[in-house]
Amino acid sequence: MAERSDQRTRERSSVDSEDLEELLDSGLDDGAGVASSRDEPTREDGAGSSSGLRDRLRSIVGRSVSRPLGSVRSRLGHLFSVRTFGTALVASIVAAIGFGFVIPFVDTLGALAGIFAVGLGFGLVGERRQYLEIGLAGAATAALGALTEFLVVALAGRGDLVVLFGVGSGLLAALIGHYVGRDLRDGLTRDV
Template identity: 50%
Template sequence: MQRSDQKESERSVDDILAGLNLDEDESTPTKDSKRGGGRLGGLFSLRTFLVALVLSIGGLLVGGAIPIVGFIGRFVGIAAVGFLLGLVGSKRRYVEIGLAGAIAAGLAFVLSTLFSVFAPFAVSLLADYGLAIAGVGALSGALAGLVGHYFGRDLKDGLTREV
């Protein structure tokens, strides 16, 4: 039989370990969320974001390697990653997928501008319009990732729904 103070210390350790879980179920409130300290706990998963970012960069590179449709292929690669994560994931992860697609495409737009134009002209162009170029890339990448994720979740819902 355990003492009452020993049970309390075990519960607090369990609460701490449960709070470290990065991909926690949104439907089960934790002790922190009851107090209001974990408001964003179920909204953003760092682990899912990092996986989505690495896969989005990979999809962007693979899609951009297609010779004729390289520029459009980048966005198809990002959308394919969002579709895949929507299809295999158990939760909605629109924030992570959208942010990963935005970062990947924004960086790709800036880097492709920097390396595709004569160097002094590219530096001048990026100094004047770099924020707009990155913004267009980020918005396009986020949109591609979100659309892909939406259709992946929609297909998963259609495949798993009772007829």
């Protein structure tokens, strides 16, 4: 009886590692009928099994982590383009400054017109929808413009509302411009 209780204690302490190894074996198994570790005689030295277990665990963890990250990267590649965002941001800043000089008295409306024009241009030229990139670029440009125009108010601690208004108006101008540009492109390229 004493031998049986020792065996039960040893089984309970090694259940976690055996279950993990069995899980790893079943995860790597192609269905060819690999015997589980409970069917194999247990080794007392354990030197060879720990490195094999570690390698299998790394393999399974590596595959389970790389699959979701790979799909997230591919989805993000389709949803958001850093290159398009950077180009739209630079173009929005340049257009906002340029249109602000053209319309001298109401430079805020000139900046929004510049952001709208960039959204319109990207909608006319782009083959795919780029609402996220254009919207973020317009929002960032308008927030930067609002912050620089009302710098004293921002430094006084009341700039959050000004920046929020800038973000909203820039986002709206860019999205409407992109929508109008895509609609115009669709109307120009459609067969009558």
